[in-house]
Amino acid sequence: MKAVVFEEHGGVDVLQYKDVAEPSLGPNDVLIKVKASGCNYNDIWARRGLPGMRVLLPHISGSDAAGEVVGVGSEVADIKAGDEVLVYPGLSCRTCQFCANGQDTFCRQYKIWGFQTGPLDGGQAEFAKVPAFNIVPKPQGLAWEEAGSLALVLLTAWRMLVGRARIQAGDLVLIWGAAGGLGTMAIQICRVFGARPIAVASSAEKLEFCSKLGAEHLINRKKQDVSEEIRKITDRRGVDVVFEHVGNATWAQSVASLKWGGTLVTCGATSGFEAPTDLRFLWNKQMNFLGSHMGNKTDLLEGLRWMESGHIKPVVSHAFPLRETGTAQTLMENNEVMGKIALVPEA
Ligand SMILES: [Zn+2]
Incomplete structure (x- = not known):
């Protein structure tokens, strides 16, 4: 073969x-x-x-x-x-x-x-x-x-948001790489649960695409300061959940964008594994940092159910x-x- x-x-x-x-x-x-x-x-x-x-x-x-x-x-x-x-x-x-x-x-x-x-x-x-x-x-x-x-992006994003971060209706969710394989799944999973996706991508064309998939807010990381935009969108409160898979290049802005008591969930680090964290923010703001790896077969089957019904494309x-x-x-x-x-x- x-x-x-x-x-x-x-x-x-x-x-x-x-x-x-x-x-x-x-x-x-x-x-x-x-x-x-x-x-x-x-x-x-x-x-x-x-x-x-x-x-x-x-x-x-x-x-x-x-x-x-x-x-x-x-x-x-x-x-x-x-x-x-x-x-x-x-x-x-x-x-x-x-x-x-x-x-x-x-x-x-x-x-x-x-x-x-x-x-x-x-x-x-x-x-x-x-x-x-x-x-x-x-x-x-x-x-x-x-x-x-x-399969891989659907089950990974499903486990991150549903199994680990436990997104809920109304949650504002910051999604890095929103136009990519994981991001496009994350936007749509948020919508299934009534959460409100904020898409971050590197071009107007990609953001337009994210908007069609259901992103409620759009941030162009090449032209805008992400954590500054998040402050505006959330009236300085910060997001409920950050969907991370970039690592070194985005970590500081991810942490700065989280609300007090917010949850950051990560499944990877395409830009590098070193992600310095000032621990004072972790304890003072009582943040949750969660790791997530791939997903179980049940995560895939659950996600596919929503794909079969047309809610996730x-x-x-x-x-x-x-x-x-x-x-x-x-x-x-x-x-x-x-x-x-x-x-x-x-x-
Ligand atoms: Zn086993």
């Missing part, structure tokens, strides 16, 4: 579009013919190489995929060839206390499929194999490009042939994407 593979770390030039062996099925596995996969920042981290994390080489990235089932292992009962499915990208042991309780992300063996797995193994290929537990029916009415690129700005994965990653690295990029294997 054709796949996008890298055998060493580096720039997009290490990505090779080439033939590799099809994955072989274990008794509890499902093989899908990939109709579309998604791009995530994880793909770029893995390709560049991350200090403290060993990427198993050769590596196929891709933590999102949707397609048609073409094979099932001998122990798989409820899934059959021809089923249209997408992948829940969290792999865990399925037997520990946390897994038994639906808290997949607390499992000591939790791994992100296509990122921490390998050698090979991710969704950016013609065929992909995952355990039957990780198969989810594709919501009707979604295009393959949509179904194949939504997948947002795909580009679809590229699988062989052009490098172009897709460059667009992401240059911050030129709104929503998601889908990758489509050749028919």
Whole structure:
């Protein structure tokens, strides 16, 4: 099968579009013919190489995929060839206390499929194999490009806002990177719960797009001071919740924008992990700083319910042939994407 593979770390030039062996099925596995996969920042981290994390080489990235089932292992009962499915990208042991309780992300063996797995193994290929537990029916009415690129951002944003920050009707929520994959989900999840999203993005075009998705206030971070704008919008009170995934470049403004007793929830740090905090603000203002990592299968299923009803829409700005994965990653690295990029294997 054709796949996008890298055998060493580096720039997009290490990505090779080439033939590799099809994955072989274990008794509890499902093989899908990939109709579309998604791009995530994880793909770029893995390709560049991350200090403290060993990427198993050769590596196929891709933590999102949707397609048609073409094979099932001998122990798989409820899934059959021809089923249209997408992948829940969290792999865990399925037997520990946390897994038994639906808290997949607390499992000591939790791994992100296509990122921490390998050698090979991710969704950016013609065929992909995952355990039957990780198969989810594709919501009707979604295009393959949509179904194949939504899971990771939907479940991550769902867990951050619903499971961790516990957003409520009326909450003002500051959303960094609001036009990106996570941000577009965050805006729409806020609306489902009656919360009031404040979108931060880097251009008027991106903010216009956020407005159409339901953002109530728009801040252009290139032209405006974010915490100053937040003071105006909230009449100096500060926001109830900050949705963080940028880290070093935004942390100080995130903290400055929070109300007394407000909640900051973060799932990543694309601009750097060092985020100095003056602890006096943390205790005096009695803020809540919450970490969030991926999401449980139930987070994805809950989010998909709202997608099926049309309250949350997948947002795909580009679809590229699988062989052009490098172009897709460059667009992401240059911050030129709104929503998601889908990758489509050749028919
Ligand atoms: Zn477990």
